Amino acid sequence: KTFKGGKLRGLKYNGLFDKLRIIKETFKNYQHSVIGWRDVSPEEGTGIVHIAPGCGQEDFQLSKKFNLPIIEPTDEESRYKNGFGFLSKKLVAEVNNLIFENLKQKELVYKIEDYRHRYPTCWRCKSELIFRLVDEWYISMNKLKKDLIKIAKEIKWIPDFGLERELDWLKNMEDWLISKKRYWGLALPIFECSCGNFEVIGSKNELEEKTGADWKKFIGHSPHRPWIDKLKIKCSKCGKEVSRIPDVGNPWLDAGVVPFSTIASQAPNLIVPP
Secondary structure, eight states, X not given: OOOOGGGGTTOEEOOTTTTSHHHHHHHTTOOEEOOXXXXXXXXXXXXXXXXXXXXXXXXXXXXXXXXXXXXXXXXXXXXXXXXXXXXXXXXXXXXXXXXXXXXXXXXXXXXXXXXXXXXXXXXXXXXXXXXXXXXXXXXXXXXXXXXXXXXHHHSOOSSTHHHHHHHHHHHTOOXXXXXXXXXXXOBOXXXXXXXXXXXXXXXXXXHHHHHGGGGGGTTTSOSSTTTGGGOEEEOTTTOOEEEBOSOXXXXXXXXXXXXXXXXXXXXXXXXXXX
C-alpha cells in the first residue's frame, strides 16, 4: 500500500537482535515502537531509519526526547563489547557480512541492496568513522553567556561587523566540551569520587597540600601524565581516596588557556584549572 509515514506512528514491533544478552539486560520490558521524526527523508535510503542512541548525536538527542533505552555497543578500539553474541570483540568495520549471513539464517531478510548514503570518513586515510557514546566533561555556558555578550559589546571591533558575528556565535553557543579521551595534553586537575563529589585543584600548592606524602612521587615532574596520575587526594565529602580523572584537556581548551599556562611556567605555584 501507499500511505504517509504518520500512519505507522505508535506501531509496536520486535527487533532483529532482541535476543542478544546485552539488549535483553538493557531493554527489560521496553517495547520497540515507531516514532515520527522530521529529519527523516526518502532522499537517502528507504525513508525509514533505525535509531541507535549510542551511535550518533541526533539519535542520542531523540532518545532523550522519547525516553528510549541507550546501548553503548563499542569499546575504545571500535570493537563490539561482550554481550553481543557472534559480534562480541569484533571490529565494527569487519561485521557487515556476518550480520547479513545471520539475518539470512534467521530468514529475516527480504532484500539486501546498496544505498547511497552520506557518511563521515577520516580526512587522512578515508576510512569510515563511527560515532561512540562516552562520558565527557563540560563547562555550563548558560551562566557565562550573558557576561560574555556584555563584554563583547564593550569591545571596539575592527572591522565592526565582527561584533555581529561574535554575538551570533555567543547566543547560539552550547556547553563547552573541555575533556578528551587521549594520553598527551593538559591533564585536567579534576578528582572525581564514586560518591558523586568532584574537586578541581586550582594550584600546585593546593595539590601538594591535599596529596600529602604522595607528593614526593611528583617532585621534579611537570603536571602531565603519567606523573600526575600517581597522586591521590581524599574526598572532602566521604573521605575516600580519589584519583584524577584520566581525561586530558580538549585542544581548544588547551589553546584558550595559553596566556595563563605561560604565566604558570614562570610561576611554579600555579596550575591552571579548566
